[in-house]
Amino acid sequence: MKTIETALTAMSLTLLAACTTLPGESGGSRGTSSTGPLVIQEQGSFAVGGKVVSTPGTYNNNSPSAAGQTFHGDHLYAFYQVPANSRPLPIVMLHGAFQSGRSWESTPDGREGFQSIFLRRGFPVYLVDQPRRGRAGSSTVATTTEPTPLDQLFFDQFRLGKWPAYFQNAQFDRKPETLNQFLRSVTPNTGPYDAGVISDAMAALFDKTGPAVLFSHSQAGGPGWLTAIKSQNVKGIVALEPGSGFIFPEGEMPAVMPSAAGPLAPEAVPLADFKKLTRVPIVIYYGDNFPVEPTTERGQDNWRVRLAMARLWVAAVNKHGGDAQLVHLPQIGIRGNTHFLMSDLNNVQIADLVSQFLTSKKLD
Template sequence: MKLKKYAVLLVVVLTLFMSACARNTANQRTSLLTIQQQGSFMVGGTTISEPGKFNLTNALKPQGQTLHGDHAYVFYQIPPKARKYPLVFLHGAAESKKTWESTPDGREGFQTIFLRRGFGVYLLDQPRRGEAGKSTVASSLAPTPDEQFWFTQFRIGNYPDYFDGSQFPRDTAALEQFFRQMTPNTGNFDVNLIATACSQLFDRIGDGILITHSQGGGPGWFTAIKNEKVKAVVAYEPFSSFVFPVGELPKPIQSASLFGELKGVEVPLSDFEKLTRIPIMIYYGDNIAKEPTIVWNKDHWRAGLEMAKIWAATINKHGGKATVVHLPETGIKGNTHFPFSDLNNLQIAALLSDFLKEKKLD
């Protein structure tokens, strides 16, 4: 009889717990979201002109006309009584600002999570990507089926299998949303062009925190070099364009990556030292090889993580404040290349909040 009562009590407790969890999730989605300012604009870019005189009666001819392109697109939201520094979000390869918006399964992304926490948020589409697709250089877009490659490259799993414990939502609708958010380049990827546009954004908005993802890591370092208004950099899984002082470039890291060896980039010491004056935090997720392996996606990111550690050590040797966090080593497991949109993105957001608080940047 007592066992039956305990069983009923356990069911009641579990029901209340599940209801509370559901209410918390619903509250996050439906609680009032207050925005004082919202808008969008273009920043940076170049202009080309066709020689000649514009002919109004034959206006389809290019003579005497201009083309504005290679700018970044910026969407922003500012809450009332915003915190000291806004957050500027730069996406990675094959992505756009959508990366920071709603997650593939419809949960709130970092855009809204940190808006709710009182931060102004600025989301970029880099030059020649997404809503900044107007390019001044020619390109060719071929409809190439490659989504299973990206599934594997981004460590969701080894297609068609998900990694055990993967934090990526596993329903087919979420995967379709993920595939559909991927966005092609409309011109070649240009680190300096992107960094220049990002720097001009900071010139416009003032001091802020730069948050990058993957391929955006390289332009992020160069943005911080160009502009002292960047007060910190948080990078999620950067891979390429790690910068080192002239004479301190490490040997390329060999791996089974489909992109070959990973090399650093030399910059003048005076430029490198600018990165030592701000706090830098780097995060990597799970399913990255600890030792060389023929599993190419795990080995690709092993090289990236290894280079990041060498880079951070070089920053700190020169008096900087760079930290590399490998999430599974802290007990946070299952994250893909997109920890900020995985199922545990609130836990990942808490780490960012803690970093900003610790460094007095909030």
């Protein structure tokens, strides 16, 4: 692999990031991006996992039909970058619902996201578009995608505020163009959501990367746990606000949790599979602006039950000898975070917490 020089010439690949401090309405750290060239030694993209579906019959070159043809689908798309003098363990970043690998790239207001932040810290980074989403849109199962208006629901559910007002301390830039960029990151499913299909493809990705750390966001929590069960190459998990797919051992299921946003139900797996989660260190982070007691506010009560279920999940992992922890950011004095911790105004501060975890678990 040839190192890509950072001279400002036509033959160079130089990614510059301005050092900026952004204003906000809350107290906490806003953080600054590193300045100067980001030196990339290698980058590329590929598909992995999935299956090939065949149609019976014989293909006719001059009168083509479905007969005798094949269809490649249900794979994931991965884009990777390896910085110069990289650390040994890559980071694989898996997005949440209605999102793509875009979640980890530049923030809606134009700062560096977790992709660049952790590249600067020396980690190879793999960004994933999960099967049936984004650049991995070939689904072997049909669905119907409708142009359903959901912008205001997302504003509430992702805890920017209560439409049309932002939370007073929300770590989100208030410029109209920032909200425009945020809402344009929404990406529909091209096939039914299937945690098994996603985790199968993710396990195939970890076969390719070798040992690596998994970062998951929101809906990716469930597929993330399943990926760690299916692949011994998952060496640690950083889960940002897991929203569904909380798996428990058969016979140890907590009760379904009702909320103003609908019930949250646990999912059962064999105890032998669940115990595979105890071999890796896990940390879960949740942000701010939702209560720990029931409320009629849909967008906030949605996260109350997810935090409560996550606490039970962490206890279950540790009960079986695991190493899991949960950090509720307001309890450690970090306030205003939305559902998108990795792109909030204080995302460098959040990345610092993650880096401390990685160091403490010898994952860096």
